[in-house]
Amino acid sequence: MARTAIVTGGTRGIGEAICLALQDAGVAVAATYAGNAARAADFTERTGIRAFCWDVADHAACQQGCAEVEAALGPIDIVVNNAGITRDGTLMKLSYEAWKAVIDTNLGGCFNMAKATFPGMRARRWGRIVNIGSINGQAGQYGQVNYAAAKSGIHGFTKALAQEGAKIGVTVNAIAPGYIDTDMVAAVPADVLDKIVARIPVGRLGQAHEIARGVVFLCSEEGGFVTGSTLSINGGQHMY
Numbered sequence: 001m002a003r004t005a006i007v008t009g010g011t012r013g014i015g016e017a018i019c020l021a022l023q024d025a026g027v028a029v030a031a032t033y034a035g036n037a038a039r040a041a042d043f044t045e046r047t048g049i050r051a052f053c054w055d056v057a058d059h060a061a062c063q064q065g066c067a068e069v070e071a072a073l074g075p076i077d078i079v080v081n082n083a084g085i086t087r088d089g090t091l092m093k094l095s096y097e098a099w100k101a102v103i104d105t106n107l108g109g110c111f112n113m114a115k116a117t118f119p120g121m122r123a124r125r126w127g128r129i130v131n132i133g134s135i136n137g138q139a140g141q142y143g144q145v146n147y148a149a150a151k152s153g154i155h156g157f158t159k160a161l162a163q164e165g166a167k168i169g170v171t172v173n174a175i176a177p178g179y180i181d182t183d184m185v186a187a188v189p190a191d192v193l194d195k196i197v198a199r200i201p202v203g204r205l206g207q208a209h210e211i212a213r214g215v216v217f218l219c220s221e222e223g224g225f226v227t228g229s230t231l232s233i234n235g236g237q238h239m240y
């Protein structure tokens with residue numbers, strides 16, 4: 001059966017790879033983005049996938065945005081909560097605003113999107129939610145109390161919502177990527193990145209499509225017995 005998916009932060013990086021992989025699997029896909037309209041327009045031109053702009057940290061905007069996507073593409077069967085930001089700094093330097101922005105976007109966004117789409121999945125007795133966590137939510141990371149807390153929260157959110165979805169055909173899983181070659185990692189200073197790569201057993205950064213393959217599996221019919229799990233895709237950097 002044809003399915004419809006929404007991928008938050010789908011216009012670049014890991015999200016773009018997820019959109020393309022789901023599209024290849026025969027799913028009708030919508031992407032969202034926060035405000036980089038030039039990248040979104042380029043994405044849509046290259047892929048034919050529509051992009052919708054709203055802030056996943058905004059609860060009302062998620063309700064309204066998902067209604068718009070459903071009007072355009074049909075009921076949402078699959079949600080990939082991929083939108084995420086970093087605002088790094090040690091606790092001594094981290095502002096309350098940087099703490100709140102990361103928690104509200106990375107973790108609050110998962111709640112807001114689930115609130116907008118879970119009732120429809122429940123009514124139709126089928127759904128897939130995949131939340132993109134992080135190795136740094138599993139292991140912690142210096143200078144990232146906000147990011148690590150939000151991503152760690154995603155793993156708890158996943159296990160709790162999976163219990164609510166299990167009897168109604170809705171699976172909820174997480175993927176915890178290691179370091180993946182995207183704009184987010186390009187922002188890490190080169191000397192720091194060299195040290196990070198030196199700690200990855202496979203000896204390289206991951207590629208966005210390697211995360212996307214995991215998402216496609218979790219969203220497939222065959223993935224129906226997998227719920228509440230976290231799939232670590234990190235080149236062996238953290239075996240959890």
Ligand SMILES: NC(=O)c1ccc[n+]([C@@H]2O[C@H](COP(=O)([O-])OP(=O)(O)OC[C@H]3O[C@@H](n4cnc5c(N)ncnc54)[C@H](OP(=O)(O)O)[C@@H]3O)[C@@H](O)[C@H]2O)c1
Nearest residue numbers: 009013014033034035036055056083084134179180182184
């Ligand atoms: N890259 C890594 O190594 C890595 C490792 C572990 C986990 N992750 C996680 O994987 C996910 C994707 O990472 P990435 O590296 O692909 O990121 P990225 O290249 O920085 O792209 C982020 C995407 O999220 C969107 N976005 C950001 N804030 C948003 C908001 N408030 N509302 C809606 N959309 C928003 C961006 O939209 P605009 O284009 O409009 O800004 C963009 O499409 C994130 O959750 C990240 O934490 C990444």
